Amino acid sequence: MTHSEFVHLHNHTEYSLLDGACRIVDDKGKPAELLRTISHQFKMPALAITDHGNMYGAIEFYRACHEVGIKPIIGCELYVANGSRFTKEKSDRNYFHLTLLAKNNEGYKNLMKLSSLGFLEGFYHKPRVDKELLAKYSGGLIALSGCLLGEVAQSLLADDKKKALKIAFEYSDIFGKENFYIELMDNGIDEQKQIMPGLLEIVKTTGLTPVATNDCHFLRKEDSFDHDVLLCIGTNSELTDENRMRFSTNQFYYRSPQEMTELFSFEPRAIKSTMEIADKVALEIKFDQILLPHYPLELNQTPDIYLEKLCQEGLKRRYPEVSQIHQDRLKYELSVINKMNFASYFLIVWDFINYAKKNNIPVGPGRGSGAGSIVSYTLGITDICPIKYGLLFERFLNPDRRSMPDLDIDFADTGRERVIEYVRNKYGQSNCAQIITFGSMQARLVIRDVARVMGFTPAESNKIAKLIPFGTNIFAATQTVPEIKSLISSDQKIKKLFETAKKLDWTVPLTPVQPSTLGCYIFKRNK
Numbered sequence: 001m002t003h004s005e006f007v008h009l010h011n012h013t014e015y016s017l018l019d020g021a022c023r024i025v026d027d028k029g030k031p032a033e034l035l036r037t038i039s040h041q042f043k044m045p046a047l048a049i050t051d052h053g054n055m056y057g058a059i060e061f062y063r064a065c066h067e068v069g070i071k072p073i074i075g076c077e078l079y080v081a082n083g084s085r086f087t088k089e090k091s092d093r094n095y096f097h098l099t100l101l102a103k104n105n106e107g108y109k110n111l112m113k114l115s116s117l118g119f120l121e122g123f124y125h126k127p128r129v130d131k132e133l134l135a136k137y138s139g140g141l142i143a144l145s146g147c148l149l150g151e152v153a154q155s156l157l158a159d160d161k162k163k164a165l166k167i168a169f170e171y172s173d174i175f176g177k178e179n180f181y182i183e184l185m186d187n188g189i190d191e192q193k194q195i196m197p198g199l200l201e202i203v204k205t206t207g208l209t210p211v212a213t214n215d216c217h218f219l220r221k222e223d224s225f226d227h228d229v230l231l232c233i234g235t236n237s238e239l240t241d242e243n244r245m246r247f248s249t250n251q252f253y254y255r256s257p258q259e260m261t262e263l264f265s266f267e268p269r270a271i272k273s274t275m276e277i278a279d280k281v282a283l284e285i286k287f288d289q290i291l292l293p294h295y296p297l298e299l300n301q302t303p304d305i306y307l308e309k310l311c312q313e314g315l316k317r318r319y320p321e322v323s324q325i326h327q328d329r330l331k332y333e334l335s336v337i338n339k340m341n342f343a344s345y346f347l348i349v350w351d352f353i354n355y356a357k358k359n360n361i362p363v364g365p366g367r368g369s370g371a372g373s374i375v376s377y378t379l380g381i382t383d384i385c386p387i388k389y390g391l392l393f394e395r396f397l398n399p400d401r402r403s404m405p406d407l408d409i410d411f412a413d414t415g416r417e418r419v420i421e422y423v424r425n426k427y428g429q430s431n432c433a434q435i436i437t438f439g440s441m442q443a444r445l446v447i448r449d450v451a452r453v454m455g456f457t458p459a460e461s462n463k464i465a466k467l468i469p470f471g472t473n474i475f476a477a478t479q480t481v482p483e484i485k486s487l488i489s490s491d492q493k494i495k496k497l498f499e500t501a502k503k504l505d506w507t508v509p510l511t512p513v514q515p516s517t518l519g520c521y522i523f524k525r526n527k
Contacts, residue, residue, distance in 0.1 A: 003045040004257035007274040009073065009144065010050050010099050010213035015057035018234030021218040021227040024060050031064040034219055039068040042256055046071035046278040050099055053079050053127040055115050062285055073281050074108055075101035076115055078129055080151065085122030085130040095128050096151040099144035099183060104282050107140025135174050142277055143175045144183040147215050148191055152202070156195040168202050181211040184270050186263055187251040200267065211277065212260055212270035217252045224250035226503045232453040239453055290404060293427055295347035303343035308334055310350065314378030326374070329387060333375045336399050349407050350379040355422050361415030369396040370407040381407060443474045443505060450501040464494065474502045
């Protein structure tokens, strides 16, 4: 297959929340239309993901790209503080945009570090980093100067060419001349045309390489209306609001390689360098390793032996008469756990549950497949006897299907934070992280939100939304509900409502939230 000679390097997915209108995978977990278009229609050899300030979609994107046969380029459009990340005062411009791409595994780790520190240390309206952090974690990263909100572009817009040149040299020093590119965009915006000569002058003066990007937010030009609706949902405004946030053109789509080549015919290097950057990327994320922290043990103890000791003690507490059935089940489960090197995991979960019970913090009896383990039962992690109820251990842990055990633990609201603090103190603040979860609105809520944006009254939107059966997505409802089919055929405004809502059914997320259970904690291996 002949590949195109251009690669999109600045792109936003659904994880640029309520701004990116492109999905990575579909409802069945398969690569969505975006990736199929890039691979099959445009025949691009690679594609980047650069969501705003986060890397939420990185792994999903990495896997999906490999599935369609294109190279994934993991990146992020970072917010760079105007000064120190610790300064959190209102100003006209307290951050700039900067596009970063991971060149290799070192760069991927540094990008994760920057993204995390942006939230943990620099958050002020946006997760911000500063140049101190960029210099510290620049290894393995490729930087593009950014969009109109980039620091170089902002200086040119202020007609300060000297400052723009100084900033370009500054970023070149941070990332290395070979890893810093001047980003050229033309989405039909007057300001982009205004600064283009200044950007090309910087290229000529510094010897830096230009690169063409399109700041893609939706797949096709005709999807700009749906994206506009999405912006309105995110900013709680209506399409008729004159002062609302909006994109000034419909050009923020995935242009074909031919379109990009024609658009930047005045600077062919900007097209060629997209391929050069893609060729530089050599990132390999491995999924065959399971890294767990070590449970602290006394000298000459091993996790396997200590776990068996605790289980044997628990066996006697749980069963007045320990039968051979109990012993055989325990022996089998321990052999699987030890073979898969999960003994420390069980000890850690036992440890913080034991802490909770000793401190009168209510703990749930256990749920999910973990209740099928007699090891969990004897340790007091669960309170359900798997033998009595005929629960299968293999649903929880199977040596033929290597995956992490998942013990769902519920703690009372009044004591959960004390348990979390205990884990942080014992295993190290830097070794614990809470995983956020993404919820998406039900079909009825999407209809109501899109209807509000399009000017329907609350009464009208409620009446339409109630026609959608619970548990049915919008597409299915338009195919199966006679009343909806009749409305669509007789009313153009309602037809537009459903056409738009159908496209946004999957991409209207609720705010990402922290989990309510400690079982969602992840750990990295202690050094």
